[in-house]
Amino acid sequence: MMKRVIWLLSGLNRRMMKLLFALALIAYIACKSIQEHAEMNIEQRIDEMFITKEICLLSPSFSQKYPPVKFLSEKDRKRILITGGAGFVGSHLTDKLMMDGHEVTVVDNFFTGRKRNVEHWIGHENFELINHDVVEPLYIEVDQIYHLASPASPPNYMYNPIKTLKTNTIGTLNMLGLAKRVGARLLLASTSEVYGDPEVHPQNEEYWGHVNPIGPRACYDEGKRVAETMCYAYMKQEGVEVRVARIFNTFGSRMHMNDGRVVSNFILQALQGEPLTVYGTGSQTRAFQYVSDLVNGLVLLMNSNISSPVNLGNPEEHTILEFARLIKSLVVSRSQIQFLPEAQDDPQRRRPDIRKAKMMLGWEPVVPLEEGLNKTIQYFSRELEHQANNQYIPKPKAARMKKGRPRHN
Numbered sequence: 001m002m003k004r005v006i007w008l009l010s011g012l013n014r015r016m017m018k019l020l021f022a023l024a025l026i027a028y029i030a031c032k033s034i035q036e037h038a039e040m041n042i043e044q045r046i047d048e049m050f051i052t053k054e055i056c057l058l059s060p061s062f063s064q065k066y067p068p069v070k071f072l073s074e075k076d077r078k079r080i081l082i083t084g085g086a087g088f089v090g091s092h093l094t095d096k097l098m099m100d101g102h103e104v105t106v107v108d109n110f111f112t113g114r115k116r117n118v119e120h121w122i123g124h125e126n127f128e129l130i131n132h133d134v135v136e137p138l139y140i141e142v143d144q145i146y147h148l149a150s151p152a153s154p155p156n157y158m159y160n161p162i163k164t165l166k167t168n169t170i171g172t173l174n175m176l177g178l179a180k181r182v183g184a185r186l187l188l189a190s191t192s193e194v195y196g197d198p199e200v201h202p203q204n205e206e207y208w209g210h211v212n213p214i215g216p217r218a219c220y221d222e223g224k225r226v227a228e229t230m231c232y233a234y235m236k237q238e239g240v241e242v243r244v245a246r247i248f249n250t251f252g253s254r255m256h257m258n259d260g261r262v263v264s265n266f267i268l269q270a271l272q273g274e275p276l277t278v279y280g281t282g283s284q285t286r287a288f289q290y291v292s293d294l295v296n297g298l299v300l301l302m303n304s305n306i307s308s309p310v311n312l313g314n315p316e317e318h319t320i321l322e323f324a325r326l327i328k329s330l331v332v333s334r335s336q337i338q339f340l341p342e343a344q345d346d347p348q349r350r351r352p353d354i355r356k357a358k359m360m361l362g363w364e365p366v367v368p369l370e371e372g373l374n375k376t377i378q379y380f381s382r383e384l385e386h387q388a389n390n391q392y393i394p395k396p397k398a399a400r401m402k403k404g405r406p407r408h409n
């Protein structure tokens, strides 16, 4: 009996020994390979990671996730804050700075901006989107600030004039305070509206403007004027580097469809087969720049050494009637052109003097009107399609717009 037990145990032991030996061998091999891996330096491992990443990028499902961006060295790569970056101009600026390889943080309260305008960057390692109102202070580390946050078209800035004032005053103070604290350079998106109802044509940067401080547009015009004042106070008193762009009428994809401006009105009317409404004879002129021209100008100005205000706009004037005919033909629309009584207070001309930008930045608009219009028409028609697919077709708010004076903006 005893012998049997011993024999069994030793048999078991022999089997156990074999098992233990096998386990030890496996453990040894595993350890050895881990050790070897650890001995590979970190750089090599990151390189390896990039190679696998690149392989992933070669397959279409990955490469289509983000548009390809440039790779900048640490010296050239900047941390850039764009306030109002989910808006029309801001989102195009975001695209350019991302493609150029910078780290972009968009701050927006989505008053008139949309997440959709920047959705193609969400999740990208160089991109950050913060839902924040610039009227509240913000603490982040950045090298440059493009300060665009502000409603921009009359229906939007007149919707809540007090908020428009707060955004342009307190919001600008907050951003200048941030610039001072972190030593960043700030570019203010100012406007041609600082010239008000101008008495000189075309307007150059020396002109002080002609603004009614208590008129319906004052919340915006005076808000931007005092925002400029703040920039120069911070520059003189605190040494903050500032750039001021006085932006003239701009159009392009992602612009607001129902903002009552002449280009968006005509495109919408033409696409929907409604009459294109021209106030007066249609001989008033307007000048519009395409958004990509503006964005190039903003980036050039930011990186220049010009701290005084610079006009950015397209001096090429067209009559309202020319716009109507051109848009009608590009849309291939059966719409009629309808003439309505002249609107009072409708400025006859508005045109930028861009000699300063030409001379000091080497900048001028290059996108032909027709090309810009085609792209904008494409965007509008896709938007209308989306709306139709959702069974939701909001009409332009005609009743609301009529309350104010109808005018071509």
Ligand SMILES: NC(=O)c1ccc[n+]([C@@H]2O[C@H](COP(=O)([O-])OP(=O)(O)OC[C@H]3O[C@@H](n4cnc5c(N)ncnc54)[C@H](O)[C@@H]3O)[C@@H](O)[C@H]2O)c1
Pocket: 083, 084, 085, 086, 087, 088, 089, 090, 107, 108, 109, 110, 111, 112, 113, 114, 132, 133, 134, 135, 147, 148, 149, 150, 151, 152, 153, 156, 167, 171, 189, 190, 191, 192, 246, 247, 248, 249, 250, 251
């Ligand atoms: N589009 C033009 O023709 C034009 C002309 C002159 C000046 N500008 C200036 O350019 C800038 C951008 O204009 P846009 O046409 O892109 O208008 P937009 O309305 O599309 O963009 C403005 C953005 O600012 C955001 N915003 C508004 N208030 C904010 C707040 N308190 N905090 C955070 N975000 C806020 C909005 O949500 C929006 O995304 C504005 O400062 C505007 O005054 C534009």
Ligand SMILES: *[C@@H]1O[C@H](CO)[C@@H](O)[C@H](O)[C@H]1NC(C)=O
Pocket: 305, 306
């Ligand atoms: C700006 O830079 C240019 C050359 O880069 C120089 O000639 C010019 O003097 C500078 N201007 C100011 C105001 O510093």
Ligand SMILES: *[C@@H]1O[C@H](CO)[C@@H](O)[C@H](O)[C@H]1NC(C)=O
Pocket: 330, 370, 371, 374
């Ligand atoms: C714009 O579109 C029209 C028709 O849709 C086309 O004939 C024209 O060549 C386009 N122009 C430009 C500059 O792209």
